[in-house]
Amino acid sequence: MTPSPLPYLSEFYEVMGDCNMQRPTWEMFCAHAADNAELWPLVKGGKVVGGVFFKGHTIHIAVKPEWQGRWWTKRLRRAWDTYTHECELFAHPHTANKAACALAERLGFKFRRHDGEFSIYSKEATCLQQ
Secondary structure (H helix, E strand, C coil): CCCCCCCCCCHHHHHHHHHCCCCCHHHHHHHCCCCCCCEEEEEECCCCCCCCECCEEEEEEEEEEHCCCCCHHHHHHHHHCCCCCCEEEEEEEECCCCHHHHHHHHHHHEEEECCCCEEEEEEEECCCCC
C-alpha cells in the first residue's frame, strides 16, 4: 500500500473489508480520497474500529462487526450535531441492512427512494453557501 492522503485511511479501508463492503482497489480508494475528503476515525483501545468518511455529497460509515451498535458515543453525537456542511449529504445503505437504514434516519437523513439494491437517504445542508 502507498501512503494514504488522510490519517487512518488505511485502517478505514481495512474496516470496510472486515464489514464485507464492496471497495475499490487501494490505489483507486486513495485517489478518491485525495481531494476534499474528511475522515472521522472511530478509535477504541488505540485501534481503529471504524470511521465516518465524507467525500463530496456522500457519507460512508463502516464499523467492525463487533463494534456495531456500540460505537456511537455522546461525544461523537455532539460533534455530528454541530457538523456543518454546505451541500446536501447522501447515504446509500443496502436495503437489507436495516441497522444502517435506521442509523441514517437517527442521524437526520430522510428516506428518498430505493435504487436497486440500495436505499437513498438525504440530509439537507446545515449552513448557507456563500
